[in-house]
Amino acid sequence: MTGALEARLTAAATVAAASDEDPDARPARRVVLVGPMGAGKTTVGRALAALTGLPFVDSDELFAQVHGPIPEFFAEHGEAAFRAEEARVIGHVLGRPAPCVLSCGGGAVLHPGTRRALAGPDSDVVYLAVGEAEALRRVGGGAGRPVLAGDPAGTWRRILAEREGLYRQVADLVLDTTGLTAAEAAWRIVGDAHRPRRSESHP
Numbered sequence: 700m701t702g703a704l705e706a707r708l709t710a711a712a713t714v715a716a717a718s719d720e721d722p723d724a725r726p727a728r729r730v731v732l733v734g735p736m737g738a739g740k741t742t743v744g745r746a747l748a749a750l751t752g753l754p755f756v757d758s759d760e761l762f763a764q765v766h767g768p769i770p771e772f773f774a775e776h777g778e779a780a781f782r783a784e785e786a787r788v789i790g791h792v793l794g795r796p797a798p799c800v801l802s803c804g805g806g807a808v809l810h811p812g813t814r815r816a817l818a819g820p821d822s823d824v825v826y827l828a829v830g831e832a833e834a835l836r837r838v839g840g841g842a843g844r845p846v847l848a849g850d851p852a853g854t855w856r857r858i859l860a861e862r863e864g865l866y867r868q869v870a871d872l873v874l875d876t877t878g879l880t881a882a883e884a885a886w887r888i889v890g891d892a893h894r895p896r897r898s899e900s901h902p
């Protein structure tokens with residue numbers, strides 16, 4: 700956890716909660732989650748958005764709203780076309796000044812334009828890491844994830860090896876979610892020190 704990131708997120712949560720009637724008072728920050736399939740980008744992103752009051756955007760969901768289901772798009776147009784359109788969707792979100800939590804598709808970092816956009820000063824990028832066994836438990840047989848078709852375990856391992864350097868390159872913070880619930884991961888990002896505890900005098 701970087702102190703600076705924690706402070707910015709805490710400020711974002713505080714300001715968002717306090718200034719619903721004055722959106723201009725919100726800091727123009729985005730928290731962007733990257734990482735492999737099953738890291739929990741979508742699930743932790745939702746929890747983080749609820750925690751901070753920031754709007755939630757998932758690039759896979761936005762992609763599907765525009766182009767229809769991802770497996771069908773892969774089957775019809777192939778992975779290269781998917782990557783190009785995915786980069787446009789993410790570029791659209793990152794090109795707007797509105798603060799949000801943005802959960803990216805697992806392969807978004809493969810696109811150089813997306814990596815450049817993530818390096819901008821308004822985005823705090825979190826690499827959600829996860830151990831292989833837990834990721835494979837979470838993604839099951841890989842349903843809905845066309846790149847895992849055929850050999851989910853072997854493919855997951857290979858593409859993590861190909862992408863891990865890119866995840867680390869774009870990240871301001873690395874959080875290993877292995878053994879954490881999604882809510883715990885979201886609290887780790889905001890800063891555990893701010894997590895409300897059950898009072899011992901009022902159980």
Ligand SMILES: Nc1ncnc2c1ncn2[C@@H]1O[C@H](COP(=O)(O)OP(=O)(O)OP(=O)(O)O)[C@@H](O)[C@H]1O
Nearest residue numbers: 735736737738739740741742804805837879880881
């Ligand atoms: N920290 C967690 N603990 C337990 N289960 C989790 C956790 N995070 C996610 N899950 C579960 O794992 C599955 C995959 O999570 P999720 O869809 O959020 O991953 P993702 O990183 O967004 O994957 P993709 O790159 O394919 O979009 C979901 O069923 C989700 O409920």
Ligand SMILES: O=C(O)C1=C[C@@H](O)[C@@H](O)[C@H](O)C1
Nearest residue numbers: 736759804805806844845846
């Ligand atoms: O890691 C990947 O290459 C992918 C992950 C998913 O989030 C989707 O973006 C798509 O299924 C491809």
Ligand SMILES: [Mg+2]
Nearest residue numbers: 740741759802
């Ligand atoms: Mg997702």
